[in-house]
Amino acid sequence: xxxxxxxxxxxxxxxxxxxxxxxxxxxxxxxxxxxxxxxxxxxxxxxxxxxxxxxxxxxxxxxxxxxxxxxxxxxxxxxxxxxxxxxxxxxxxxxxxxxxxxxxxxxxxxxxxxxxxxxxxxxxxxxxxxxxxxxxxxxxxxxxxxxxxxxxxxxxxxxxxxxxxxxxxxxxxxxxxxxxxxxxxxxxxxxxxxxxxxxxxxxxxxxxxxxxxxxxxxxxxxxxxxxxxxxxxxxxxxxxxxxxxxxxxxxxxxxxxxxxxxxxxxxxxxxxxxxxxxxxxxxxxxxxxxxxxxxxxxxxxxxxxxxxxxxxxxxxxxxxxxxxxx
Numbered sequence: 001x002x003x004x005x006x007x008x009x010x011x012x013x014x015x016x017x018x019x020x021x022x023x024x025x026x027x028x029x030x031x032x033x034x035x036x037x038x039x040x041x042x043x044x045x046x047x048x049x050x051x052x053x054x055x056x057x058x059x060x061x062x063x064x065x066x067x068x069x070x071x072x073x074x075x076x077x078x079x080x081x082x083x084x085x086x087x088x089x090x091x092x093x094x095x096x097x098x099x100x101x102x103x104x105x106x107x108x109x110x111x112x113x114x115x116x117x118x119x120x121x122x123x124x125x126x127x128x129x130x131x132x133x134x135x136x137x138x139x140x141x142x143x144x145x146x147x148x149x150x151x152x153x154x155x156x157x158x159x160x161x162x163x164x165x166x167x168x169x170x171x172x173x174x175x176x177x178x179x180x181x182x183x184x185x186x187x188x189x190x191x192x193x194x195x196x197x198x199x200x201x202x203x204x205x206x207x208x209x210x211x212x213x214x215x216x217x218x219x220x221x222x223x224x225x226x227x228x229x230x231x232x233x234x235x236x237x238x239x240x241x242x243x244x245x246x247x248x249x250x251x252x253x254x255x256x257x258x259x260x261x262x263x264x265x266x267x268x269x270x271x272x273x274x275x276x277x278x279x280x281x282x283x284x285x286x287x288x289x290x291x292x293x294x295x296x297x298x299x300x301x302x303x304x305x306x307x308x309x310x311x312x313x314x315x316x317x318x319x320x321x322x323x324x325x326x
Contacts, residue, residue: 001036008048012176012208018047019206025049027069027105030096031112039122040113040129054107054210057081063215068107068208072162073098075106085214087223087242091165094227097234107209109162110173110186111201115236116156117141127153128197135197143302144238147310149264150298154197156264157236158190163266165225165242168258171214177207186212190265197264219246219254226317228261228309237261239310241317245276252276259293262310269293272314281322283315290314 009015015025024032024043027050035041054069057080064080075081076092095101095109113119118136119126125133137145137155145155163186171186189201203209214220223244229235240260246253255276257269275289290311297307319325 002039002042004036004043005045006048007045008051010051012049012052012054012210015047015049015052015208016176016178016206018045020045021205023047023206025208027108028071028100028103029108030100030104031108035113035120038120040120049208059084061216063213063217066106066212066214068105068210068212070106071102072096072104072106072109073101076101083221085165085169085220085223087165087168087220087225087244088162088214090225091161091227091240091242094225094240095161100234106162106212109160110166110209110212111203112159113200114156115159116145119156128156128193128200131196131198138300141302142300144236144261145300145303146264147262147294147297147299147303147306148267149192151193151195151197153195154193154264155300156193156197157261158263158265159236160266161225161227161237161240161260163190164240164258164260166212166214167266167268168223168242168244168256169214169217169220170256171212173209174211174213175203175207176210177204181210183213186266187268193264217244217256220244220256222247222321223256224317224321226313226320228313239306239313241310241313243314243317243321245318245321247281247322250281252279252281257314259310259314262294262297262306269314271295276318281318281324283319283324283326286315286318286324287311290318 022044026048054067082089146157227240244256257272271292279285294307
């Protein structure tokens with residue numbers, strides 16, 4: 001670990017004022033500390049933001065508001081979340097381990113870095129870590145890598161389960177920086193790797209995520225998160241699906257579908273949503289709609305199974321949510 005300075009901020013303005021282009025904010029630290037130990041990240045200054053009053057939930061006409069420093073375990077158990085947005089609680093509960101969920105913050109979860117082994121090993125090239133150095137995953141170990149939104153520069157998957165659920169529900173972020181506060185849709189926040197995979201989101205130097213807002217959606221109560229992984233705990237998704245469905249009898253009036261574990265960013269699937277809308281809830285119709293999930297997929301030598309897997313995860317999620325067996 002490289003030497004760094006440490007400062008603790010008590011207000012967002014103070015934290016922003018302390019930040020430079022070589023700073024890192026410390027919340028739960030469950031990603032930052034790991035990457036500093038691995039010498040993947042080496043900020044010259046660490047700014048502790050845990051004293052900022054950015055925790056808890058509120059509900060108003062704009063929807064559900066979640067403080068960015070809320071701990072994942074607290075939000076997973078919050079009555080404002082479990083009743084109205086079960087997909088969020090389930091996504092949080094499927095994340096990491098109980099110990100990590102007790103420490104990790106909501107904002108930090110949304111900003112966590114990829115678990116690509118090449119990114120996490122400073123002895124190997126990685127365009128996300130060092131621009132222009134190359135992407136060994138293109139011809140190397142790539143079983144867990146993305147099939148959607150990739151480029152020849154990067155195929156690393158986005159790690160957050162929560163972000164997938166929030167993308168499905170059209171969530172937005174409140175971001176505060178030296179020039180003021182702005183709102184950004186989460187769907188516009190993450191950046192595809194293209195030729196610049198080191199640029200992962202639209203945050204500017206010193207900006208802080210202060211709040212997550214989930215707009216009101218009455219039928220979000222009818223939602224679920226399904227995650228498929230190599231082991232049942234403390235593992236990242238091979239594929240996952242966040243789904244909310246509005247029903248009129250046995251007919252699907254509208255649907256929200258997003259997937260994780262297969263994209264370089266949390267991946268919304270409007271083509272699947274459109275195919276579901278107006279259809280009768282059945283395995284056959286779920287399968288037909290899910291066939292649109294991997295449109296445009298680009299597979300590597302070891303991850304082609306994800307094309308089929310993501311479709312099956314969507315069908316499973318819909319079947320379990322709606323209690324359909326045929």
